[in-house]
Amino acid sequence: MPPKVVITDPTPLKASEGAKSAAKLRSKSKEAAQLPKPNLGDAWAPTSWQSKPITQDVVYDDYTGVEAALEKLESLPPLVSPFEIEKLRTKLAHAANGKAFVLQGGDCAELFDYCTQDRIESKLKVLMQMSLVLLWGTGLPVVRIGRIAGQYAKPRSKLTEEVDGKTINSFRGDNINGFDVSDRKPDPARLVSSYFHSAATLNYIRCVLASGFADLRKVDWSLEHVQNPETKERYQKTLDAITEGLQFMHTIGADTAQDMQTIDFFTSHEALLLEYEQSLTREANGHHYNTSAHFIWIGDRTRQLDGAHVEFFRGVRNPIGIKVGPTMKADELVRLLDIVDANHEDGRVTLITRYGASKVKELLPAHIKAVQSSGHKVVWMSDPCHGNTQTSTVTKLKTRHVDDIVEELRQALEIHRECGSKLNGAHLELTGDAVTECIGGSAGLCDEDLVVRYDTVCDPRLSLSQSLDVSFLIADSMRAQK
Numbered sequence: 517m518p519p520k521v522v523i524t525d526p527t528p529l530k531a532s533e534g535a536k537s538a539a540k541l542r543s544k545s546k547e548a549a550q551l552p553k554p555n556l557g558d559a560w561a562p563t564s565w566q567s568k569p570i571t572q573d574v575v576y577d578d579y580t581g582v583e584a585a586l587e588k589l590e591s592l593p594p595l596v597s598p599f600e601i602e603k604l605r606t607k608l609a610h611a612a613n614g615k616a617f618v619l620q621g622g623d624c625a626e627l628f629d630y631c632t633q634d635r636i637e638s639k640l641k642v643l644m645q646m647s648l649v650l651l652w653g654t655g656l657p658v659v660r661i662g663r664i665a666g667q668y669a670k671p672r673s674k675l676t677e678e679v680d681g682k683t684i685n686s687f688r689g690d691n692i693n694g695f696d697v698s699d700r701k702p703d704p705a706r707l708v709s710s711y712f713h714s715a716a717t718l719n720y721i722r723c724v725l726a727s728g729f730a731d732l733r734k735v736d737w738s739l740e741h742v743q744n745p746e747t748k749e750r751y752q753k754t755l756d757a758i759t760e761g762l763q764f765m766h767t768i769g770a771d772t773a774q775d776m777q778t779i780d781f782f783t784s785h786e787a788l789l790l791e792y793e794q795s796l797t798r799e800a801n802g803h804h805y806n807t808s809a810h811f812i813w814i815g816d817r818t819r820q821l822d823g824a825h826v827e828f829f830r831g832v833r834n835p836i837g838i839k840v841g842p843t844m845k846a847d848e849l850v851r852l853l854d855i856v857d858a859n860h861e862d863g864r865v866t867l868i869t870r871y872g873a874s875k876v877k878e879l880l881p882a883h884i885k886a887v888q889s890s891g892h893k894v895v896w897m898s899d900p901c902h903g904n905t906q907t908s909t910v911t912k913l914k915t916r917h918v919d920d921i922v923e924e925l926r927q928a929l930e931i932h933r934e935c936g937s938k939l940n941g942a943h944l945e946l947t948g949d950a951v952t953e954c955i956g957g958s959a960g961l962c963d964e965d966l967v968v969r970y971d972t973v974c975d976p977r978l979s980l981s982q983s984l985d986v987s988f989l990i991a992d993s994m995r996a997q998k
Contacts, residue, residue, distance in 0.1 A: 538790075539791070542573075542576055542791055543577070543578065545578055562797040564827055564828075571817060571818050571820065571823060574702050582704040586707070595666075595714055595718060595796065598803070598833070600810055601810050603780065610657070611659060611863060614938045616659050616940075617659070618659045620662075620943045621945070622663025622945070622946065624667075626664060626666070636664075637729070637948075639947065640729065642946060643660055646986075649754065652754065652757060654990075661782045665721070666809050667785040668714075669785075670786075672686045685700040687974075690713075691709070693706070714808070721783075782810040782811055787825070787829070790824055804831055806834050813866070826852065826855055836865055839868050842879055846885075853890060853892045857894075860893070867896055868898075868899045869897070870898075871903045872904050873924040876927045895941060896939050898924065900922075900928070901975070902945075904920040911963060914976055915963075918954055918956035922986065933997060944978060945977045947977045951972070953966065953976035953979070958984075959979070
């Protein structure tokens, strides 16, 4: 008698109560209005942000679509592991104590279309080259963090814009709506698409790093873009010193170590859509890890002390960043640190300062002194891009001057030294492509050049050559301070 074969249907997915309440919060549909409001209490949980005021809100028309998206995300595996997050925590603790330098860089707004072999490799290449220059200049290990594999949501100062006399939703990132004006309706299915594009990007990053792409002995340098002879000579001297160091390591047989052949690379994004972050927060070893990225940050528009974003960030184990702009008061900064770093853990918080070259001298010293008095041991990182955005008088396009970016970095280095502190890192919006979105640099771009290749869908990014310009500046300045 043949054995009896029993075929069962796969267990259907089922949304958690937290997913249901998040879907209700984000929806204006009739189905959502009929759900009871959850009692979240005062203790922290991955869902406790839902009881707090939220800024940069997204409202969907279809409750069932939001619930289905969050249900799917809850069932998917983590994008990064708790082990990797703990490894980054250790490295950032070293940085907070002046024993490492952090380089964080990538696109302003990552698009799903950027998930291609060429674009991923170009970003890795520029970050590798920059980190090697910084390693030479600082004499410190460099922690590499990409704005990649998840930087799909963007806060906006205005949630709507005028197009052809009509008011439409602003583009808020590929995981909310589309850049095309006909695709501006928030779509919850994009949350799941965001996960899979992040997973594909991460998969390829891990693949190429494991295959020798990051071998320090194979870095390809070119200074053909440098127009100024004196600048080119200065850069060449730096490259000669790096090459000489690598050759010396080869001579003594020290270049066979695994650290020469690959690198640690971590991912980051602004954790703007809390329902997405909640769905990928998992418990392990008695802690809650947001497994959407190794490092997440709170933007300057979402750092309210009683707000939903601060509530979510205070409970996750990940190292976190906080953007610090001109509107941040010194006492407010300390109160914020007391909330998200209640245990005073070295490197738990990275403060990403973004003032603008004309304001850094006025604002940074007070923030440094307030943090020093508070007892919190943070990673100090300069974001010299955001505060220096302007509109070109020639093309009317948003742009940034490399001179302003360099000046804010130079002042930040000097101010930290004067205050008995230390700049521990740089946060840059950049791409590995030869775009023409920022003015200046060793390639000598001017206002008229912006239209040649202006590809950004949000803020202007440093090109490959301009990114290297900035890394040479940091390296020179830090060597001069030794």
